[in-house]
Amino acid sequence: MTLGDDHESSGGYGGTGQTRTRLPDGPGDGHPGPRRGPARTSSRSLVTIVGVVVLLIAAIAFANRGGDDSAPSSKGRDAPPDTAATAPTGKRPVDSRTAGIPSGYARTEQGAASAAANYAVALGSADMFDKAKRDTVLGVIITPAGLPDFESRLDKAYSPQFNRNIGLNEDGTAPKGYTFVSRTNPIGTRITKSSGDRVTVDVWCGGLLGLTGQNSVSPVTSSWFTITMDLEWADGDWKIVAHSQKDGPAPIPGDDKASSADEMAKAVQEYGGFTYAR
Template identity: 25%
Template sequence: MTGQNTPPSRRTAIIATVVVVLLIAGVLLVRLSRDTAPVNDRSATSSGAEAPRPTVAAGAAGPAGNSARVPVGFSADEPGAVAAATAYATASQRWLYFTDEEIEAAIAEIATPVAAPRLTADVVADVAMAREQLAQSSGRIWWLVRPLASRIDDSRDTEARVSVWTVTILSAASVAAPQSEFLTVTLDLSWVDGDWRVDGVRDTPGPTPITGPQDQPWDAEPFDRALDGFIRMDGEPVS
């Protein structure tokens, strides 16, 4: 085995903490608070101007397609709510590679009309800071957000609450030592305009497993070299 695991420098670890605050603390979604009114009536908050959502096939949960480069079109039942929550809880995977205008369009597709303006403002601000930090990296940036498990906490005709256990991996040479963050992201969903939409998001740390007995800390450069030739499972390029 030739992997060169070397402990990250103190400076790298300190910088990594800054980036984690910007990127991982809430996976760029959970700043949305519940002080906005929840959506209880789909007709009262329907935008009325959107094209019809793609229709999910019978017996499928979705997504049925993409709009503004995010998954949309989920079934109006618990499996559909879980599928939507899973997609939305890991949406921050995409934000880093979007322009501000693309973020605004994407959030308009997945959030309720009440929640979208504040969510957009917070995500755009966070991504701008993250881009500035990560632009200083001298190598490739590994930024992965993945779902691990889900749970339905509450489900009604037009509302659902789903928790998704996620892991985020970040590594950027000269900016962030390789690190992972486990979060449980809880999403309040409302059925609006023929689809499940985010009405509120919050997160709690963990549960977090310890590393394996043979694992050692890696610095960003050998971490990246060890992944040379690997392609992300979603097909997105490593920046």
């Protein structure tokens, strides 16, 4: 019986002997029992408590389900999430790497989104300031046809003059006594276009860039930006065909106290990054 049914029954028979017969409130001695109002309130409170307990049990069961593939599902492993685009699914993260970069993504939109998130991390790493390391990164994430153009354009962007401007040595290394910080942290992804083996993904990111050190002229600062990647399925994985970046969306800065240069350097050395996969 629903709460609506209970309310209707009480209203239809209130004040008669039938009330005690259908929904007895008293000890059954023939005298009228308590008023129906408190009983309804108690009933609703009980239903509320039971509902909360059921939700808690369901939440605990769901949280403990991760990593258990024994229970069959009516949906395939590559099925899209039921809620938001960044909701987790049962698909396991990629477990292979090429030159330290996660690889071996599923040939799905979900796989493309995961690839874009990890490629954003690679493109925003300190390795991009070193010519040899940068070429290695590009060789993993860029389509073979587009690789020469990417290498040429980024060689011009990461010039010796650019490195000097941000406080690095001309070869992209940090001066003695300093720690160089360059990290990109994906916040979320969204698919903006998908057609066969071509997918366009936006990756919203927060970034850190700068030099830690007592006399650094380029202290570590944070930024917010969105990277757009056109991906193509090539050589058995998702590869970047085109890449662009724009500022934001950026939240209002909080009132956090800035850490010292030593604290920042220690944090960067002690805290590793993540492999992004959904």
